[in-house]
Amino acid sequence: MPYDQQNDIPDEALLVLYANGDAGAARTLTLRLTPRVFGHAYRMLGNQADAEDVAQEALIRLWKVAPDWRQGEAKVTTWLYRVVANLATDRLRRARGVALDAVAEPQDDAMSAADRMQDRARQDALQNALATLPDRQRQAVVLRHIEGLGNPEIAEVMDISVEAVESLTARGKRTLAKALAGQREALGYTDG
Template structure:
């Protein structure tokens, strides 16, 4: 493994069975993976399941990692996104009379009603976007990825990403203004 990717040395230690390296990998990667999966899925418990699946794959694939093909961080984000998309597809296949009740992920009661309503409206508008537009928005605005990295993760060109982002922003503006795109 080369040292172009700062995670490769850590990955090499994981592959050799170093328990400290596994703990360090989890500490380093878990917050972003949970953030990504939570934003895409809208469900913290499912996001935790996705993160756990990603770490299992890291552990299983650590010894097989081929340096230079992709950045390790790009690979784990792609794995997480694929797992999220699989879960979203499965959700569509389940038909229920009423949606399941969920605990309110909202702000604390003392945070203010207006802020909670605004956040909920934004979340609902993002959740209503088509999957690819939602994925582009989450990667760019919630994962702070640049266009090149986000496009690479999505397996599309930068121009296609920019087009998705433009459509997503238009749809979000229309949704938040009360219009339906």
Template sequence: MRWKNVEVSDDDLIRRIAADDEAAFRMLVGRHVDQAYALALRILRNAADAEDVVQDTFLKIWTSRHRFEPGRAKFSTFLCRVVINRCIDFHRRQRTEPLDGIAEPADPRPDVITTLQRAEVNEMLEEAVAALPERQRVAILLSYHEGLGNEEIATVMETTVFAIESLLKRARERLRAVLRHQEQDIRLSLPTD
């Protein structure tokens, strides 16, 4: 992503976008669309819905381009916040309809049995995470899937670091309790070497 052979920062792209530079917007989207989609997919667990949310997110960013303040927050943090808010809005609109899970991608290894066993364990874990209360689930996803630190998560979720630590602690305790009940199923699913 170079502009005249010079690496362009997100803040520079935001400034150009504020001046209605569509090429800068395409560059920013190209740089961050995969991260936004991965986060939306983990929250919504449906590829088509995640695509809709990401498209809506970037449309919102384009239409409100004159209000974004470069340097106030990292763009990736701002993007996570917008994606999460759009997912929450989407989820509220769809509350009467169950969210369909997507199949876990197949392991490229040739051992089909191991692949199926891992998929079953992953599904159990995904179901346990999906059963968490919404704020705990978002905190866990941002921490483990997005690799954000507690301070960044607090910024994205618009709360304090202490609140994030508490959310993560409660989420881990709940996951342990749920998975402890499924321990026998997990043990039976793992290969014996």
């Protein structure tokens, strides 16, 4: 297919054409992607020679994965940007003399399994206690303490006075406190 006709073909389709033996598709894709890949590498590395090396390595990796490319899973440019970022990061670490194994693992901010179980138990206990409240008390408590609405907003939602909201939430909180009081230790709440 002539070059000018290949300019309208998406990157992913050109990669598949290359994988099926179309050298013109590889040429078109290389001309299209090299400036982007080089620019990304250069912005990360700040060195033209290093950026050229990284861009070349990224494109070589693209040609190697071409036969296994699954259209629709990722855009070629997205995949290439990730490869360039990884190659540039590795190059920067080596330049600083930091071995990849010496880099500390990032802190995992996810809750541990035990913490998730504790959190789930607390949510379940609260939900069960809320279910024991009369409907209007439950609605007022949920709107105030779970949804975070102010008393005037709750009064508008429930079509009652602000004083009635205050009364409903106060009674609801007292009832919840009594319902949950005997479960403090089991739910992981300790005084101290």
